[in-house]
Structure formats: structure tokens, C-alpha cells
Amino acid sequence: MAFCARRSRRVLSEAASSRNTQVSPPRLSRVNGWSRPLHSFQIMAWTVFLTLAFTTFGVFIPLLPHDWRYIAYSVTGGVFSFHFLVHLIAISIDPAEASVRLKNYSQPMPTFDRSKHPHVIQNQYCHLCEVTVSAKAKHCSACNKCVSGFDHHCKWLNNCVGSRNYWCFFSSVASASAGLLCIIIVLLYIFFQYLFNPASLRTDARYRSISNKDTWLLFLPISPVRTNPCVLLALGLLVLLLALISLLLLGHLLSFHLYLMAKRLTTLDYMTQGRQQQKSTHETGKKGVSLQME
Ligand SMILES: [Zn+2]
Ligand SMILES: [Zn+2]
Numbered sequence: 001m002a003f004c005a006r007r008s009r010r011v012l013s014e015a016a017s018s019r020n021t022q023v024s025p026p027r028l029s030r031v032n033g034w035s036r037p038l039h040s041f042q043i044m045a046w047t048v049f050l051t052l053a054f055t056t057f058g059v060f061i062p063l064l065p066h067d068w069r070y071i072a073y074s075v076t077g078g079v080f081s082f083h084f085l086v087h088l089i090a091i092s093i094d095p096a097e098a099s100v101r102l103k104n105y106s107q108p109m110p111t112f113d114r115s116k117h118p119h120v121i122q123n124q125y126c127h128l129c130e131v132t133v134s135a136k137a138k139h140c141s142a143c144n145k146c147v148s149g150f151d152h153h154c155k156w157l158n159n160c161v162g163s164r165n166y167w168c169f170f171s172s173v174a175s176a177s178a179g180l181l182c183i184i185i186v187l188l189y190i191f192f193q194y195l196f197n198p199a200s201l202r203t204d205a206r207y208r209s210i211s212n213k214d215t216w217l218l219f220l221p222i223s224p225v226r227t228n229p230c231v232l233l234a235l236g237l238l239v240l241l242l243a244l245i246s247l248l249l250l251g252h253l254l255s256f257h258l259y260l261m262a263k264r265l266t267t268l269d270y271m272t273q274g275r276q277q278q279k280s281t282h283e284t285g286k287k288g289v290s291l292q293m294e
Contacts, residue, residue, distance in 0.1 A: 029105045029145040033091030033159035041155040048246060049087075053080055055239050056183050059232075062220035063190055063201045076182040083175035087157075090168035095160045097146045099131035109144050121146070136163070138268060152267040161267075170261075173254050180247040187240045194233070 033042065061072045094101060109128055112120055117127045120139045125132050128139055129146045138150030140160050149163025161169045193200050198213070204220055216232045217224040260270060 026142075026144050027108045029096075029100075029109060030143040030159075032094050033157045035158075039155050039158040042158040045156045048242065049084075052180075052183060052239065052243065052246075055235065056186065058219045058221065059235065060183075060186050060190055060239070062204060062217075064186070065200055065203050068189075072182070072186055076179065076186070079175055079179040079182055083172060083179055086168045086171040086175060090161070090165045090172050091157050091159055093159070093165040093168065095147045095162035095164045096143075097129070097131070097133045097137050097148045099133060100126075100129050100146050103129075103131060105129070105145060136266075150266070150268055170257055173250055173257065177247060177250045177254050180243045180250065183243045184240065184247065187236055187243070190236060191240075194229075 056076060061069060061076065064072055112128055120126060120128055121133060121137070124135060126139055126146045133146045134148065136149045137146045139146050140150065140153050142153045143160050147160040147162040151161040151166055153160050154169065157169065190201060206217060206220065206224055214229055215226050216229060218227050218232070219225050260267065
């Protein structure tokens with residue numbers, strides 16, 4: 001019975017119902033990206049960030065010649081720190097409408113009754129949040145609350161992106177792309193030097209006591225681990241591949257948001273326009289067919 005009661009409180013939001021898809025919004029509205037459950041994409045993003053940071057600062061940058069090493073530490077370190085900060089802020093901000101944040105929304109949300117109201121938000125009043133909202137607000141089915149200046153629900157942040165955290169989200173994407181570019185440049189330089197001038201990668205003082213040119217040191221700054229060239233090159237190739245795939249995905253997302261900014265659109269506006277265009281094309285096609293039949 002308790003299970004049935006819990007299920008009956010589930011809500012089909014305006015956004016989801018318009019696509020005729022059944023979703024199960026959380027019974028309690030989510031506050032931000034730290035609200036449980038954590039999303040698998042969010043955990044994947046943190047794993048990739050930690051893997052890239054650990055290998056770049058622990059293995060690859062220490063191989064660079066003295067001057068370049070400190071430049072790489074400063075530039076890449078600055079970009080990574082900035083990304084970490086804005087990413088945390090984008091996750092931690094509650095993007096809800098001011099009217100939603102002002103009321104206590106820690107109580108279970110009501111079920112949306114479509115027989116009473118055709119839309120979740122009507123005349124800027126949300127029937128689920130039970131507050132007046134601004135014109136650009138949207139009730140997110142994943143967060144189950146109205147989000148101010150709704151852009152999209154980001155699975156990587158596990159939070160909605162709206163007017164309150166859009167700049168942090170955008171800075172996070174831009175800085176992640178810049179950080180990945182730094183890693184790729186460092187790795188390409190290391191591969192190039194390994195082929196043509198490997199001695200330039202062995203300038204650290206701890207290489208003086210190693211006579212075998214096939215012995216390389218990993219994690220030089222903390223506790224050097226001796227390894228052979230195959231392990232170093234395999235690790236370099238894996239990290240390069242991971243960085244290239246990540247840059248491809250993030251670069252695409254960054255250029256999409258730069259396009260939206262140039263057109264002064266949100267992701268929601270863009271998707272709504274796309275659906276309207278599809279609908280009008282479909283209707284024009286239907287009219288054409290009926291005229292041909294006449
Ligand atoms: Zn709402
Ligand atoms: Zn959301």
C-alpha cells in the first residue's frame with residue numbers, strides 16, 4: 001500500500017508530457033547537484049577529471065624541461081583550479097525560481113492532475129510548486145521544481161542549468177575545454193621529444209643516478225616509480241585518447257552554447273523552435289498530399 005501511495009504521487013511534468021514520454025519525477029524536489037541520487041554521468045565526469053589531473057600533474061608535466069615545466073604547472077594548474085571552482089559552484093547553486101526558494105519545498109510534491117489543469121504552468125502560476133513564476137521559468141521534471149530562466153537539465157552536473165548558474169556552467173565547459181587542450185599540447189610535445197630528443201625529458205635531478213636510458217620515472221613530484229618505456233607510452237596514449245574524446249564532446253557543447261549566445265537563445269528556446277519547425281513541415285507536407293488527392 002505504501003508503495004502504491006508513493007507511486008501515485010509521481011508527477012508527469014509539462015515538459016515530459018509534451019513529448020508523450022512517461023517519466024517518474026522525484027517525490028521530493030531536488031535542491032542542487034548534490035541531492036541524491038547522484039547521476040552516473042556526474043560520477044563519470046569526476047572520475048575523468050581526477051584521472052586527467054593525477055596523470056597530467058603527476059606523470060607528464062614533470063617530464064618537461066625545467067622552464068616549460070613551471071609554465072605548464074602554472075597555466076594548466078590555473079585552468080584546472082578555475083574549472084574545479086566553477087564546476088563546484090554550478091553544482092551547488094539552487095537554480096530554482098525565487099518564489100520557490102522562498103517557500104519550504106522540502107515536502108513531497110503533489111501529483112499533477114491533468115483533468116483539472118491542461119498545463120503545469122498556466123498564466124505564470126505553477127500548479128505543482130503552487131507559486132507564481134517568471135515568464136522564463138520552467139518546471140523541470142528531473143528536479144520537480146520551477147527553475148528560473150530554464151536552459152536545460154544537465155546530467156553531468158546532476159543539476160538544472162538556469163539563469164542563476166548559467167555562467168558557471170558555461171565557464172565550466174569553456175575551462176574544461178581549455179584544460180583538455182593544455183593536456184593534449186603537453187602530451188604531443190612529450191611524444192615528439194621522446195621520438196627525436198628523449199634526453200630533454202630526463203632533465204629532473206633524479207634521473208642523474210639512472211644510467212639505463214630505458215628506465216623512466218612516474219610520479220616524480222611525490223614518490224618516483226621506475227618503469228619501462230612501454231608503460232609510459234601506453235599511459236600517454238590512453239590519456240591522450242581520453243583527452244581527445246572529452247575535447248570532442250565538450251568542444252561541440254561549447255560551440256553549441258556560443259551559437260545560442262550569439263542568437264540570444266536558451267537550449268529550451270532552440271529545442272522548442274526545432275519542434276515547431278518540424279510540426280509546420282509535417283503540416284505543410286500533409287496539406288500537399290491532400291491537395292494532390294483533390
Ligand atoms: Zn513548478
Ligand atoms: Zn532539473
